[in-house]
Amino acid sequence: MTINEYQTEALRTAAGMNHPNNDEILLNGVMGLCGESGECVDMVKKYRFQGHELDKAHLAKELGDVAWYIAVAAHAIGYDLETVLQMNVDKLRNRYPNGFEKERSLHRQEGDV
Missing domain, CATH: 4.10.910 (30s ribosomal protein s13; domain 2)
Known part of the structure; x- marks a missing residue:
């Protein structure tokens, strides 16, 4: 899969894609990016400082969610x-x-x- 094919697939499941205002899509993208990035940070924090095991497969899925929101936000600004x-x-x-x-x-x- 190419990078742009990934973006097309991500946009297929983005809420509000038919909204006439790209600001709504952008807001969803950047807010979601912060939330998913925070989930990644929390997993590594618990691993590094609280003795949890690092579930790499789970972290990889969360990183995928970060990529999804980047794809949506980029689309919202025309990239x-x-x-x-x-x-x-x-x-x-x-x-x-x-x-x-x-x-x-x-x-x-x-x-x-």
Whole structure:
């Protein structure tokens, strides 16, 4: 499956896709992203600090939910996932041309977001 095929599949199950206002879809996307990311953090927190076993299969499913909400939010602002991910790769290659460097992280170029 390609990245954009995934996005198409994700959008198939997104509530409110026929809503005339993309703001509703965007709001659902970013709010859901926060919720699902929080579930991932909670699982790792319990593993790291509370002695729980890390259920990697469960965590992988939650990461899938994070991806679902990213796909929905990207669609709401008119982007396909391949473009969003390529933009991120381009940004990081520009910021860290030789791989991560602490100095470049501390002192970013103006406009580097």
